[in-house]
Structure formats: structure tokens, C-alpha cells
Amino acid sequence: MSMIAAFYSGKSILITGATGFMGKVLMEKLFRTSPDLKVIYILVRPKAGQTTQQRVFQILNSKLFEKVKEICPNVHEKIRAIYADLNQNDFAISKEDMQELLSCTNIVFHCAATVRFDDHLRHAVQLNVTATQQLLLMASQMPKLEAFIHISTAFSNCNLTHIDEVIYPCSVEPKKIIDSMEWLDDAIIDEITPKLIGDRPNIYTYTKALGEMVVQQESENLNIAIIRPSIVGATWQEPFPGWVDNLNGPSGLIIAAGKGFLRSIRATPMAVADLIPVDTVVNLTLAVGWYTAVHRPKSTLIYHCTSGNLNPCNWREMGFQVLATFEKVPFERAFRRPNADFTTNTITSQYWNAVSHRAPAIIYDFYLRLTGRKPRMTKVMNRLLKTVSMLEYFVNRSWEWSTYNTEMLMSELSPEDQRVFNFDVRQLNWLEYIENYVLGVKKYLLKEDMAGIPEAKQHLKRLRNIHYLFNTALLLIAWRLLIARSQMARNVWFFIVSFCYKFLSYFRASSTLKV
Numbered sequence: 001m002s003m004i005a006a007f008y009s010g011k012s013i014l015i016t017g018a019t020g021f022m023g024k025v026l027m028e029k030l031f032r033t034s035p036d037l038k039v040i041y042i043l044v045r046p047k048a049g050q051t052t053q054q055r056v057f058q059i060l061n062s063k064l065f066e067k068v069k070e071i072c073p074n075v076h077e078k079i080r081a082i083y084a085d086l087n088q089n090d091f092a093i094s095k096e097d098m099q100e101l102l103s104c105t106n107i108v109f110h111c112a113a114t115v116r117f118d119d120h121l122r123h124a125v126q127l128n129v130t131a132t133q134q135l136l137l138m139a140s141q142m143p144k145l146e147a148f149i150h151i152s153t154a155f156s157n158c159n160l161t162h163i164d165e166v167i168y169p170c171s172v173e174p175k176k177i178i179d180s181m182e183w184l185d186d187a188i189i190d191e192i193t194p195k196l197i198g199d200r201p202n203i204y205t206y207t208k209a210l211g212e213m214v215v216q217q218e219s220e221n222l223n224i225a226i227i228r229p230s231i232v233g234a235t236w237q238e239p240f241p242g243w244v245d246n247l248n249g250p251s252g253l254i255i256a257a258g259k260g261f262l263r264s265i266r267a268t269p270m271a272v273a274d275l276i277p278v279d280t281v282v283n284l285t286l287a288v289g290w291y292t293a294v295h296r297p298k299s300t301l302i303y304h305c306t307s308g309n310l311n312p313c314n315w316r317e318m319g320f321q322v323l324a325t326f327e328k329v330p331f332e333r334a335f336r337r338p339n340a341d342f343t344t345n346t347i348t349s350q351y352w353n354a355v356s357h358r359a360p361a362i363i364y365d366f367y368l369r370l371t372g373r374k375p376r377m378t379k380v381m382n383r384l385l386k387t388v389s390m391l392e393y394f395v396n397r398s399w400e401w402s403t404y405n406t407e408m409l410m411s412e413l414s415p416e417d418q419r420v421f422n423f424d425v426r427q428l429n430w431l432e433y434i435e436n437y438v439l440g441v442k443k444y445l446l447k448e449d450m451a452g453i454p455e456a457k458q459h460l461k462r463l464r465n466i467h468y469l470f471n472t473a474l475l476l477i478a479w480r481l482l483i484a485r486s487q488m489a490r491n492v493w494f495f496i497v498s499f500c501y502k503f504l505s506y507f508r509a510s511s512t513l514k515v
């Protein structure tokens, strides 16, 4: 019997960010392994015209929850969706709901965050720092609370190259930042943002670091742990391989590459691609929840959930396998044939951006205009290149994360728990994982049918022929222009033509003699 699964039975669990990528997988695993849990409270806001109830209904009816519904048919009765907006005071939770949350919650998993790299500092501070502080305040009023698990990121200190499982302070106290956000206007905030984030690449990593400081400062009477996952990717094994539902991290780039929009990137091929499957993160999170509640460590423990030091894979290997999978299962209606050029040089990268990305987009838009349609490719390409430029920081560096706490926890688990809540990335086969990831992107993000593969392959063949035809035509035009302008080129051309003519005449004469 799994001790971790048994621990969650009968418990009331509060999850923030349950409608997000990681939150859904966390909920799914909890219901699947501990169907006897009492209730999962989730803080949800209405979004995109859907009420909170409609959002929950949609999640429960998704493919991700198919197994859960077999194991725990009354799952909908065990989810309590609480209307909440983490941007607002007291999260805009009603008095009754708040009362219930405070008096019943046993475990808190805080996953909600803004993960956008370019969010405005005020909004990112509100969500990643102030909301964390408010949630901790709520937690301190929960008499039955056994553990509070905060999800951070391994990149919160990405300005360092070796990162230990400790909290590194930021130069300005989070409380001062929170206060200043209340009275500074947007223009001043924009001005001071670069100074505040310093040598971090974006507002996201900076505000997650501030969030960790808040956790440390408010942790006095609470039983807290922090998880720091690296780049979270599709599921490895559970509930099935390759599940993914958003474009963050590599997923969006896999689409862009598979559809032939993105064919080169400024990336260091030998840099470690520190991906971690979302189910691995969730397994570690649940194990940490159990360990923190049962063993009550004296200080706040931080757990790195990374792959690089235990089972490294570099970007070259990853890109190679992604391309190999495109050969087997191509994406439908690709713009160009997928390709992967890595360059570490900024000038070469700009050259490839012009030749491989912008020029085809301009030509395609010209074609759309000619055929009376609205041009759109240049706009799509500009947005993609903006996204790529924001992700480039992470594919041109390697980090070393120590994983003592994570390994210690692994050794504390029973063999059954090590199996059911497996977070040992040494067992991960990258080639298999990446193939399933690409397949998952095709199935769950692009919603493409496997029956369309022959047609997709046919389409790629047509694109290859167009490519050859286009290059040949380009070469001929260039050559024609050259011989029109240069005597030297003309001489070379006449020499080649007369040489070919002589060779053919000789060949014809010798074959006539033989007869």
C-alpha cells in the first residue's frame, strides 16, 4: 500500500492554479491515487466567457480525466470550485467560502502564477508575490493545516550558474516592492523594471524569486516546502504519455518547427536541455506534501525538480529527435519542410532569420495578395520571432542544480511509493519521451488525426519539389543576370557549354563506331 496515497485519503486539499497545466495533472493524480480524499478546493476565476462551474466541467470531461472517472465516478462531488481572483483583495472569496477554506483545509498546493515572461511588473508582483503573501496569511489561520507547498521555478535564480537548494535574497525586499507597486505609476515602474530585474532575463523569474523570499519570511509558524521545477514538458507516463495542453516552454516551438515556420534558432547545441515531465513534477510535489506534513522538517526545504544533473540531454539531441519524429509523424499543412539549424552566432542567426523566416513569409504574403487574400504570414512570423527571442536565453546556457533534498526524499520512500510516485528522472528515456511529446503536441494541441499522416507526408513531398524548383529557378535567374553583366562569367559559361558539346559529340561518335 502506498503511504503517500493513504496520507491524502480523507484530506481536504486546496489547490491554486488548478486550471493550469500543472494544476490539472496534480488534481488528476490525486483523484486517481487517493480516490478517498475528502475534497479538493480549487480557486477558479471565470474566463473566456465560461463560469467557474463550466470551466471545472470542461476539465473533468477532458481526456486527461478519463481514467479518474473510472476509478472515482463521483469525482465531480469531490471538487469544490471556489470563485476567486488572485489579483483582488482577499482573492474576492465570499465570507462563507473563506470560512470553509480556513476551517477545513489540511494541505495547500500553491501553483497559480503568471508565467508570461513579459508581463507588466505590477501584475506579475500582484500574482507571484502579493498573492503568495496573502495565501500564506490565510494558511496561518488554518487550524488543520499540515503542509503548504509552494511551486516556484528552478530559474528563479537563473542569474547564477550553480544553484543550491537554498533561497537567494533579491537586492530589494519583497515588502518594499509590494508597497511601491501601490503608489508608483506605470511609467515609473517601466523605468525601474530593468534595474530591479538586474541580470535576470525577465520579470517572471524575478517575481518568482521575490515570491520565494516571501515564503521564507512568512514561514515562521507554517510547515512549508518549495518545489523548483525546470522547463516543464508533456507527461512522461501518467495518465498517458505525451499529454500537454498549452504552448509554454518547448511545446509552442515544437509546433512552430513542425509546421515549418521555425527552421533555425540561436541555440547552443551542447547546452543542457533541462526539461522535466509534468507528471514527474506532480509526483515529487505529492511526495513533498506527504513528507512535509508527516516528518515536519525544522526548516523550509527546497526541492529541485530538474533533469540535467541526473540524466542530461542537450538541445542538439533534442532537436535531432524532434526532427526524426516529424519524419515519422509529420504535422498537417506545413508551411515549409521542418529543419533545424543551430547557430550560436548572432550575425548568422540574423542572416537565417532573414533568409529562412522573413523572406518566405514575405513571398507567401505576396502570393496571398496576388490571389486576392489578406496577407498574414509576416505578422505571424514577427510574433514567433519575438517569442523565440524571449526563449533564447534558456537555450544558450547550462545550469547546475543540486538535488540533495530531492534525492534524500527519494530514499525516504517505500519501494511502492517510489513506483507510484516516481520522480526518478534517471529512468527517463529521452528518445522515447521526445517522440511521445511530439505526438502529444500533434494529438492534444493541434488536434490532428493520425489518419491524416499519409496526406501530410504527400504535402511535405510537394513542398520539397517546390523548394527544389524554386532554388533552381533562383539559380538560373542569378546566373542569367551575372552573364549579362560580366565578361568573365560569359567566358566561363561559353567554356562550360562548349565543353559539354564536345563531350556529347565524342560520346556520340564513339558509340557510332562501336556499332
Ligand SMILES: CCCCCCCCCCCCCCCCCCCCCCCCCCCC(=O)SCCNC(=O)CCNC(=O)[C@H](O)C(C)(C)COP(=O)(O)OP(=O)(O)OC[C@H]1O[C@@H](n2cnc3c(N)ncnc32)[C@H](O)[C@@H]1OP(=O)(O)O
Pocket: 115, 116, 117, 118, 153, 154, 155, 230, 231, 232, 247, 248, 249, 250, 251, 252, 253, 254, 256, 257, 262, 263, 264, 265, 267, 268, 315, 316, 318, 319, 322, 323, 339, 340, 341, 342, 383, 384, 386, 387, 390, 391, 394, 395
Ligand atoms: C535548440 C532547440 C532546437 C531548435 C532548433 C531549431 C528550430 C528547429 C526546431 C527543431 C525542434 C525544436 C524543438 C525544441 C525546442 C526547444 C526550445 C525550448 C525553449 C524552452 C525555453 C523555456 C524556458 C522556460 C524557462 C522557465 C520555465 C518556467 O518557469 S515558466 C513557463 C514558461 N513560460 C513560458 O513559456 C511563457 C512564454 N510566453 C510568453 O511569455 C508570451 O506568450 C510571449 C511573450 C512569448 C508572447 O506574448 P504576446 O503577448 O506577444 O503573445 P501571446 O498572446 O502570449 O502569444 C502570441 C502567439 O504566440 C503563441 N505562443 C505563446 N507562447 C508561445 C511559445 N512558447 N512558443 C510558441 N508560440 C507561443 C501564442 O499562442 C500566440 O499565437 P496566436 O494565438 O496564433 O497568435
Ligand SMILES: NC(=O)C1=CN([C@@H]2O[C@H](COP(=O)(O)OP(=O)(O)OC[C@H]3O[C@@H](n4cnc5c(N)ncnc54)[C@H](OP(=O)(O)O)[C@@H]3O)[C@@H](O)[C@H]2O)C=CC1
Pocket: 016, 017, 018, 019, 020, 021, 022, 023, 043, 044, 045, 047, 084, 085, 086, 087, 110, 111, 112, 113, 114, 115, 127, 151, 152, 153, 154, 208, 228, 229, 230, 231, 232, 233, 246, 248, 249
Ligand atoms: N510551465 C513551466 O514550464 C513551469 C512552471 N512553473 C511553475 O509552475 C506553476 C504552474 O505553472 P503552469 O501550470 O505551467 O502555469 P499555467 O499558466 O498553465 O497556469 C497558471 C494558473 O494560475 C492561475 N491564475 C493566474 N492568474 C490568476 C488569477 N488572477 N486568479 C486565479 N488564478 C489565476 C491560472 O488560472 P486561469 O486558468 O484562470 O488563467 C492557472 O490556473 C507556476 O507557479 C509556475 O511558475 C515552474 C517551472 C516551469
